[in-house]
Amino acid sequence: MLTLEAVEFETGRFRLAADFAVAAGRRVAVVGPSGAGKSTLLDLVAGFRMPASGRVLWQGRDITHDPPNRRPIAMLFQENNMFPHLDLVRNLGLALRPDGGALRRKELGAVETALTRVGLAGMEDRRPGALSGGQQSRAALARVLLQARPVIALDEPFAALGPALKREMLTLVRDVAQDLGALVLLVSHDPGDARGFAQDTVLVADGTAQPPVETEALFSDPPDALRAYLGT
Amino acid sequence: MASRAVAVSAALAVAGLTLGPVIAVLIRAGGWGVLGPGDLQALRFTLVQALLSAAVSVALAVPVARALARRRFRGRGALVALMGAPFILPVIVAVLGLIAVFGQNGVVNVVLRGVGAPELSIYGLHGVVLAHVFFNLPLAVRLLLQGWLAIPAERFRLAASLGLTPWATLRTLEAPMLLRIAPGAFAVICVICLSSFAVALTLGGGPRATTVELAIYQAVRFDFDLGRAALLSVIQLALALGAGLFALKLGTGGGLGSGLDRMQQRWDGQGALHRAIDAAWIGLAALFLLLPLGMVVLKGLAGLVLLGASTWHAAGNSIAVALASTVLCTLWALPLSTRRGELLGLAGIALSPLVLGTGLFLILRPFVNPLTLALPVTVVVNALVSLPFALRILRPEAEAVRADYARLALALGLTPLAWVRMVLLPRLRRPLGFAAGLTAALSMGDLGVIALFADPDRATLPLQVYRLMGAYRMEAASGAALLLLLLSFAAFWIFDRGGRVNADA
Numbered sequence: 001m002l003t004l005e006a007v008e009f010e011t012g013r014f015r016l017a018a019d020f021a022v023a024a025g026r027r028v029a030v031v032g033p034s035g036a037g038k039s040t041l042l043d044l045v046a047g048f049r050m051p052a053s054g055r056v057l058w059q060g061r062d063i064t065h066d067p068p069n070r071r072p073i074a075m076l077f078q079e080n081n082m083f084p085h086l087d088l089v090r091n092l093g094l095a096l097r098p099d100g101g102a103l104r105r106k107e108l109g110a111v112e113t114a115l116t117r118v119g120l121a122g123m124e125d126r127r128p129g130a131l132s133g134g135q136q137s138r139a140a141l142a143r144v145l146l147q148a149r150p151v152i153a154l155d156e157p158f159a160a161l162g163p164a165l166k167r168e169m170l171t172l173v174r175d176v177a178q179d180l181g182a183l184v185l186l187v188s189h190d191p192g193d194a195r196g197f198a199q200d201t202v203l204v205a206d207g208t209a210q211p212p213v214e215t216e217a218l219f220s221d222p223p224d225a226l227r228a229y230l231g232t
Numbered sequence: 233m234a235s236r237a238v239a240v241s242a243a244l245a246v247a248g249l250t251l252g253p254v255i256a257v258l259i260r261a262g263g264w265g266v267l268g269p270g271d272l273q274a275l276r277f278t279l280v281q282a283l284l285s286a287a288v289s290v291a292l293a294v295p296v297a298r299a300l301a302r303r304r305f306r307g308r309g310a311l312v313a314l315m316g317a318p319f320i321l322p323v324i325v326a327v328l329g330l331i332a333v334f335g336q337n338g339v340v341n342v343v344l345r346g347v348g349a350p351e352l353s354i355y356g357l358h359g360v361v362l363a364h365v366f367f368n369l370p371l372a373v374r375l376l377l378q379g380w381l382a383i384p385a386e387r388f389r390l391a392a393s394l395g396l397t398p399w400a401t402l403r404t405l406e407a408p409m410l411l412r413i414a415p416g417a418f419a420v421i422c423v424i425c426l427s428s429f430a431v432a433l434t435l436g437g438g439p440r441a442t443t444v445e446l447a448i449y450q451a452v453r454f455d456f457d458l459g460r461a462a463l464l465s466v467i468q469l470a471l472a473l474g475a476g477l478f479a480l481k482l483g484t485g486g487g488l489g490s491g492l493d494r495m496q497q498r499w500d501g502q503g504a505l506h507r508a509i510d511a512a513w514i515g516l517a518a519l520f521l522l523l524p525l526g527m528v529v530l531k532g533l534a535g536l537v538l539l540g541a542s543t544w545h546a547a548g549n550s551i552a553v554a555l556a557s558t559v560l561c562t563l564w565a566l567p568l569s570t571r572r573g574e575l576l577g578l579a580g581i582a583l584s585p586l587v588l589g590t591g592l593f594l595i596l597r598p599f600v601n602p603l604t605l606a607l608p609v610t611v612v613v614n615a616l617v618s619l620p621f622a623l624r625i626l627r628p629e630a631e632a633v634r635a636d637y638a639r640l641a642l643a644l645g646l647t648p649l650a651w652v653r654m655v656l657l658p659r660l661r662r663p664l665g666f667a668a669g670l671t672a673a674l675s676m677g678d679l680g681v682i683a684l685f686a687d688p689d690r691a692t693l694p695l696q697v698y699r700l701m702g703a704y705r706m707e708a709a710s711g712a713a714l715l716l717l718l719l720s721f722a723a724f725w726i727f728d729r730g731g732r733v734n735a736d737a
Contacts, residue, residue: 046643048639048642067642067645068639068642068643068645069642069643069644069645070645074643075643077639077640080636080637080639080640081640083637083640083654083655085658085659086654090654094644094646094650094654095644098644098645098647098650099646099647099649099650100646100647100649100650100653100654
């Protein structure tokens with residue numbers, strides 16, 4: 001259970017409040033107009049921003065003040081998910097050896113298995129620049145597999161991909177999350193992503209991240225804020 | 233955070249090493265009474281030569297930059313690159329080259345004598361100005377060329393479609409740009425020339441051609457009047473700070489910038505007369521820069537065989553000093569490559585090597601004989617003096633790396649060491665190589681603080697060249713100068729190249 005307990009965040013005139021919980025293993029979309037605070041919500045969960053008040057808890061443990069890498073969260077950003085000068089083995093290896101040390105045989109095997117799982121077998125020596133956009137996303141997901149955290153936070157990492165490729169990636173995310181039994185938080189500005197992928201949806205609008213609602217129920221009878229966003 | 237501690241300690245070291253000497257000279261400075269009439273004359277000469285050098289450099293740079301901006305020819309890229317070379321050219325080498333061209337038995341005087349014209353003397357005010365123009369004309373050209381290339385091509389297209397004459401193009405497009413860029417270029421060159429030491433040491437001297445920097449050196453080395461040296465240092469500091477702040481306010485591009493080899497499509501000035509004038513300016517500028525260097529190589533080849541053990545020893549010292557100050561400068565520059573760090577490093581630009589040297593001399597003297605520390609002090613001062621340039625090069629790239637990858641590193645929990653080793657250094661290879669190359673070359677060719685501290689046993693190669701010149705062993709001096717030239721350019725090339733090889737993104 002991921003709990004945001006009376007979390008309030010403020011910077012300048014921007015405010016965001018969140019007070020809800022999500023069950024482990026769910027697939028949750030985070031939707032809302034741009035600038036409403038979707039990415040900020042993920043940053044608060046992942047530890048890149050600190051709430052002014054309130055607590056973030058995972059399975060009842062307070063993680064509000066833990067640094068990002070100590071949290072049970074693997075995150076993919078909009079861009080720069082890979083170091084461009086390192087080959088895939090070294091990029092993925094950093095998930096297992098954050099001190100940059102050489103990988104042991106077992107760890108190397110784990111990297112290869114993860115790459116195979118996402119369909120990149122044999123590409124260990126490639127650098128990200130030598131991969132297509134879709135392959136780069138697969139490589140990043142392979143690293144999420146290696147990190148093996150119970151929460152996966154995706155901040156629109158597939159926004160630059162075409163529709164077909166994006167659907168493919170979301171399917172892969174679902175498979176990866178199922179392998180790990182992980183909770184997925186997916187930020188997207190595309191309502192189609194939410195409906196196709198997420199069991200629950202969190203609507204972020206007007207300074208508030210609302211508690212998750214079952215996706216189909218939400219979209220079949222949208223509240224005013226969502227209606228305004230969708231333009232229906 | 234560990235990396236923060238590193239940054240703070242680097243900042244403290246740099247601040248201490250710049251403020252310490254300043255405080256030392258402020259405390260030790262004698263009353264105004266210690267200044268002789270010669271010192272006031274030095275102040276006057278410093279100002280006059282700096283203003284003259286800057287004025288001549290900028291005035292000559294206008295037609296040269298204009299010609300380079302609107303002409304396309306083979307070797308243009310090489311010539312523009314050559315304009316960057318004086319930055320890493322040891323002063324003493326250039327001086328020897330200029331003497332070979334403009335000196336008593338130089339090429340120019342031989343010609344003048346042949347036609348019965350009066351001869352030139354390279355010593356005194358015009359020699360100092362000549363050398364400063366040699367170094368700063370290329371800088372002025374690069375700064376102005378940057379301005380020219382920054383004029384949008386559409387403006388020139390519009391001017392062409394309106395059929396503007398060259399004179400009208402100059403007035404409507406080029407003059408406003410010049411009015412914006414030229415004052416900054418003038419001020420920057422003024423600041424550089426205010427701190428002139430090696431040129432004044434070799435081509436100036438005497439009561440009528442002594443800069444404040446040279447007066448500091450003489451007060452320490454010849455009169456051993458430390459109170460006066462300290463007071464002169466305070467004057468030099470005020471001079472450089474005042475002019476530096478003024479220049480900063482006017483602002484210019486770095487002049488280290490790249491992209492000057494691109495070309496704009498131009499339609500104006502295509503008549504035969506304008507082409508001939510432009511060709512003449514480009515030719516003269518190239519000749520002015522290349523002839524002295526060519527003479528150094530030519531005369532140096534014969535002198536190379538005359539190099540004695542002491543010269544080779546000095547060369548070894550120079551290499552060691554250059555490598556050490558490059559390492560030190562890089563160690564400072566990496567953690568300080570932030571906006572605040574760059575401001576701190578900028579302080580180093582107002583502090584001339586001689587002022588720093590005098591301050592360190594005063595600090596060290598109660599504890600050790602400063603002369604035994606000549607080489608370490610040179611290492612530290614050279615690193616400090618190069619730091620602003622290194623930061624200028626590194627900061628934008630370092631900030632980009634942080635902006636792009638700091639979150640990813642945080643998410644993965646990279647250790648600080650892994651961040652530096654696996655992300656920062658590999659991503660910064662190119663600018664790091666370039667900055668290290670500049671630092672190594674500057675340090676290799678530096679003739680400043682070493683002159684203040686050196687005793688007969690401890691010389692660097694530039695000082696050795698100066699000593700050979702002083703002993704009228706010009707052939708040996710030429711040989712040593714050629715060696716120094718090769719070492720400086722090699723140092724730059726090796727580091728810069730090291731940053732480029734296999735440095736694919």
